[in-house]
Amino acid sequence: MILLSPFVLLGLIALPAIWWLIRATPPAPRETTFPSLILLERLKLTREDATHAPLWLLLLRILAVALIIFGLARPILLPTQAYTHRHSLTLIIDNGWASIPHWNDRVAAAQVLGQASLRHGHPVTILLAARTADGSLPEPFTTQDDRAFSNYLSHIQPEPWPVDRSAVTKVVTQYNLASQDIIILSDGVASSSDEQLQNALKKSSSVEDMRWKGCGPFVLHITPDKDGAFTAKTETLSPCADTSFSLRAMTSEGNTLASFPLKIGKSFSVSLPVLARNQLDHFSLEGMKGPATTFLLGDANHRKPVGVLQTPGDTTPLLGSAFYLKQALDTQAELRTGDANTLLSSPLSVIIATDGALSGDQTKSKILAWVRHGGMLIRFAGPDLAAPSENQNQTGGTSQSDPLIPVPLMNGMRQLGGPMSWGKPQALASFPASSPFAELTIPAEVNISRQVLAKPDNDLSQHVWASLQDGTPLVTARAEGNGEIVLFHVTSAPDWSNLPLSGLFPDMLERLINRSAGINGKTPSSLMPWRILSVDGELTPPSPAATSIHAKDFKTTDINVFHPVGLYGPARATHALNLADHIPTLHTEPLLGTAISPDGAQPERPLGPSLIFAGLILLLVDLTLSLKRRGIVPFAIMLLICGFPYQAYAQSNAPSASLDTQIPQAALETRLAYIITGHDDIDAASRAGLEGLSNYTSARSSASLGHPDGVIPGKDDLAFYPLLYWPITADAQPDPARIKALNAFMEHGGILLIDEQGAGTEVNPSSMTAIRTALQRVTDGLTIPPLTTLNDKNVLSHTFYLLHNNFSGRISGEPVYIAREGDEANDDVSPVIIGNADWAHAWATDTSGNHPYAVIPGGEDQRTLAYRFGMNVVLYALTGNYKADQAHYPEMLHRLGQNSPNDPSSQGAEGNAP
Template sequence: MIFLSPLLLLGLLALPALWWLVRATPPAPQEKSFPSLLLLRRLTAQREDAARSPLWLLILRIAAVALVIFGLSRPVLIPHSSGKTNGPFLIVMDDGWAAIPHWNERVAAALSLGQSALRSGNPVTLVRAARSPDGAMPEPFVTRDSHALSERFEHMRPQPWPVDRAGLADELGHIDLSNQHITLLSDGVAAPHDEALQNTLSKAEAVQDMRWNPCDVLRLSANQEANGTLHAKVEGFSCPSRTVTVRAVAGNGGTLAAYPVQIGEDKILPLPALLRNQLDHFAVEGLAGPATTVLRGDVGHRRPVGLLQTPGDNTPLIGSAFFLNHALDTLSERRTGDASALLGSSLSVLVATDGSLSGDQTRNRVLEWVRHGGMLIRFAGPGLAAAQSSQQDNATDDAPDALLPVPLMSGMRQLGGPMSWGKPQALETFPATSPFADLAIPPDMTVSRQVLAKPETGLQDHVWAALADGTPLVTARSEGNGEIVLFHITASPDWSNLPISGLFPQMLERLIERSAGVTGTSPTDLTPWRTLDSTGGLTMPPAAARAVKANALATTEVSVTHPAGLYGPAHGTRPLNLSDHAPPLREEALMGTQLTPEGASPDRPLGPWLLATGLLVLLVDFALSLRRRGLLGPLCGVLVVLSFQQAQAQQPVPSALPTTVPQAALETRLAYIVTGNDDVDTASREGLQGLSDYTSARSSALLGHPDGVVPGKDDLAFYPLIYWPITADAQPDAARTKALNAFMDHGGILLIDQQGAGTDMDAGSGGAVRAALKRVTDGLTIPPLAKLTDKHVLGHTFYLLHSGFPGRVNGQPVYVARNGDEANDDVSPVIIGNGDWAHAWAVDASGNHPYAVLPGGDDQRTQAYRFGVNMVLYALTGNYKSDQAHYPEMLHRLGQDNPDTQSPSVGTDEDEEDAP
């Protein structure tokens, strides 16, 4: 141990004076009451000495002051270090991508070794192995000052490219190594020119090689086959089997999917086509860095836009195409022409002005193109309004327009017309689910004419922008793998001033970014656009970064001149990842005597601990002094009373219930059956948590956190609804069957979910899951089932549901008891489906939805939540909603029937606001 401020130890000379001062100070006099003055008469006068402080109090105070003095002198505990030297000391530090997992430990070990050498009076030289962002090898740092060494390590950061062994050997060649003691903090990864470094280090007096656990060094690679199949592989050294999670991440940072991948395994990632269009990069969960991030770039995501227009539509300052061309001028590559020419080339977005989609052959071809992943953006106009009027005048033509996202009313709404406003309408704030959600709306934005959407159920699910009066301005709908978007105004300023505002190109840019991309050519020279830093985030390229030939990108290895990142134009980038074209990971041979990092730890300052202990002793002395003066009792009494009163005010009345009562008995909770599969159980817990939060926010039913239960072991009587996900390896269990039968007999509802088995989400497990469902339900008392429709109480318990009962997947049938259970108010004791609801409801710890829903996205997720709310309230309230259907009969029996009385409907839109 050493003292950084030894002069302060002179304060110890004051301890004798303090001893004398404390010893000479008598305690405070105490008053005594005597029963009679006769005792005083019998006292004889004697010499009286002043009472002195007791010895233990003197020692306590002296110790407190000594601790404070020692603390102010800044003592430092020097740990034992195996790296002590008796000559010049040289630290060679690997600071490339492979050093990132243990970077903090490396810095601490290097600082400890350097401080140990400096205390011995030896100079310390620091040499780094990775090139600086300017492309040069870092200059060796030589110092004899411990503070300067600490500052140098504090500002060091690892580089996101490999080390340069040849450059390091050249730097060491300019240093006289004959009398140097060298410690190499190696990353353990074999690199080119290791032999050159080995030969250079052999000239030193002594070489030690410090290594960390190589199993923490991982490298992710991913690729896509021609048929769209995605593969991922996590490389590592020969270590015990280990599984990590690979996340597919969208451009906004949201997780599209997560897959468990065993190290060394070539894993197929079954990501649907709709999600592949949104994929931005892959990352290993919990391990940020350039080696565990694989960028996708815009390769395969270039988004050319085709403009389908009518003759004369490009007239300056009048035609719709004129304003569209100006809005699209800086957004993407544009093409114009007829449908045959445009759809015959690679196209991502097709923009159609009013009247350009005429002819059945053109419309059929455009519709087929959309279903294969294209995005159609339409603009309204007099032609579209007239076509809707003509279609509605023809009573025999009831087929909806397949190239419209929503059905339209005939005619148009305009100032001075039959459906007129009093004044032009402003835009309403964009919905949170809209692609335009965070765009600023100019205050002078107005609309004077539009085509109106028919006010049908579910219309709001398709509205991306609306006017202040609630009428839609932009609507959209999924069609196959693509989307159809309609602006209910023209692309020229005839109906609105939107086309001449700055908001118009921003809205078009959002739509183009949302579309699926296409492959195409790229420039000859690809300049770096953004590169990965040591945390796996994108940043500006370093100064040494250089362009790459497009035809050479496939063989380029990552280095300081070609760092991992995105190359090419901003809207057509191509990725260069650290795992691309790199040799397999191999462990580097030892460069010297092996040194473990356990013995290398920084100095530990003891000053703060000594100061805190000294102050604590002084507080103890203060408390004892109060006690000797008789003041501690009253003071403690006052503090106790105040603390008790504060606790009484803040704490609730203690419950008289025993501590063994489960929480589900004290608050309403949902439950899920534990399957033993971590991924499935996590999705079940997150799904029921999301549904509980959604239900609590939108109804008066307040739900707590969901519980995982094991039927036959846990008491199920406290739960109104239990979610049971079926896995392919599920086996029958007599105890579970008995417990679930008792649960359903006493009014509980069992929701059985096959988790989308056999659908596009999980096509390979359909047969296995169906067989497992048959096994585990054998013995359950399940009544005859019928397909659930919107006529059932579940279709209007809280929300009116007319578009199915989707989960993560859509279109799967749901089955309930045909006649219900008479003993339980005709409530179905079981609900069986294949919607994979838990994944649709799931909300992770960050409040995000970790799983995508297909094919409807956020709209479908909302419908899944609504069906979940209906199920929860159905389980809590039973069949009460069906009583409204018998309202006229009930009035008739009471003798209060009135032919003019309107019976209430079974479910209304007000249910969303006024439901319990």
């Protein structure tokens, strides 16, 4: 412990004087009432009154004054291991990307170390090891003023690039800092210039290296797989056993597409539906910010829209050539249809042409030019392609005059019973290892009964991506310019094979789409920085020092102040420069000096305020005891003492005191509720979703909704809630108490909104069976009336907003089921609404009012529709079917018009009335 104002201790000299004054003070005179003056002669003193205060009171007063004097001397309690230095102190602070996890601790340690040196009269120098945004290394900051030192520390921030040990070495040599005591607050990450700095510091009288233990820093690695999935892995410098994080797939607006558990050091496969991948912008570790825990994807090869060339009647259900294509691509791609001019008017990644769609030399010329610029053309065979034409030569094969055919074709088609027939339909052979379809599982029932044959050629095998068991090609391909042409030797409808009816068909199309190039075309030779990643994980404008990168050197560029982590290239065709891809594997930096622990740099504890407060308390006690000895009780103390019983009585008898603690808040204000599932992430999303919906409804109507509540039916009273949101989870189990409570809730006018949370859709494609099974399991015994599909005729679709068959949530297009009209038992109001739109995630807002979850695929317009549907449901639950009469307005007005005496057409209206 030290004293910042030791001269105040001179006040202790006054303690003997205080002792003498207290002892010399006689007690207060005593009053005695005498019956007669004559008795005065008979009075004799039986004891002697003391002429000084009691010893305990004397010690109490002396202690109180001593505590106040010691407190005014400003004593400071130092940590167990305090660092002291005999020379000027230099603090070299690593403030690169690796210092972000422990940045606050790093600044706090520097504060303690610097103040300790300043108290001993030594100047302190601060040298930052990372370059600033303009590319220069900060000049050393030297001061002997404590306030200036603290102010400088409070303004420094970490940088999103590595430290520059080579530049630090030059500054240490230039300013002769090695002659001072040096403490390095290191990030612990090895670099190529560590030995150079270590040699420069050998001249110093004292070099100490302070490092932080525990997990971190972390680096997030994301590796794209050929099937469109990703492999995620988190690397760290220090081992972290059984440490896990949530990996979030994010949109460019900061909305969450999906969340996955990720353990440190272990690889994890991340798979997203194609529509979700089209919105995917970056991955990040939840709760961690910075360039090391954020992985950008860029736009250059991101969106891959698909166009289907239309032909008359090709979308006829079960018969049209494009019908099965659209069914297979419905959830696999961003799909567009039209003629060649329409499709080529906007960027595309893939064009699919069914048989007969590529007619006309002008159309073929445009498609060929598009392919040569990087597009992928997928063609399907058919009678038109197999028919003889002027392009076929006399040997039975086609000539090479059609550049949109990957390989020459034989004349005619091979079919059962035909001239080139086989005995039975042929099954598919295993896909070659070089094929995009490699490792796909081939269903045993897939067989081919008709196909066009490729003309045998020496290099035919180099163009075959799939073949039949007899060796004949089924899918061939050829590079054309920067693009590719792919031909399925069968039709896209099930007339030549049952391939379009199998699950293999959409998988093959998805592989081809993932193989295709992005929609932005050729990469420029020089990539200028467009946005860089800040230490907070946000994309910001480029720093002044950021420079362009040559495209051919992009993959080998090192991360530094001149090439920071971020997006490079045109705004709509950016390339991502990620820290994980451009730094070596993390290794521990060798010690640059004597290892010291941050434990000794803990903040000092000032004891002065506590000692002064204790002294004042003792003086207050002395005052109270002194007044008591004199028989005087302060009026305030009497009032306080007398007031306690009255306050206790008032509180115990006040009706509102106990009433507010017993009645739920839902009885005092209108609230929505959700059923607690036991899954923290789902319950948090439900609460955030109903919070957002409540705020939206309160802002646009006279309904004033409070914060939502989580309830457990069977334990909590549901009578106070008009609407109950129930997200179904795959592990939900039946509960008789819950069924009983929900039946009573619906019977008394409550509405139950059941949400399957997008099971079987782009949001959650793999859980449809489990969720549907769980829904049947948990609703067994629930009194659900006959249901019908919600449409724009139902009162729910126009309770507040007019909704035209669009009841979107986080996803769109899913049907919503509601009780059929005519249920008189509940005033024709449906007690249950069932859907699969995942509404809560679409409604959810965070503490900043932002939307943390993405909606697919309609963006913010779709979110607005989700809010409107939710508001309609809330007002439907609050007001019932009061707007149902709107459906009868035309008939009512018509009747009024017929019954009007001034209307000549009203004659006989009564008889014709229905």
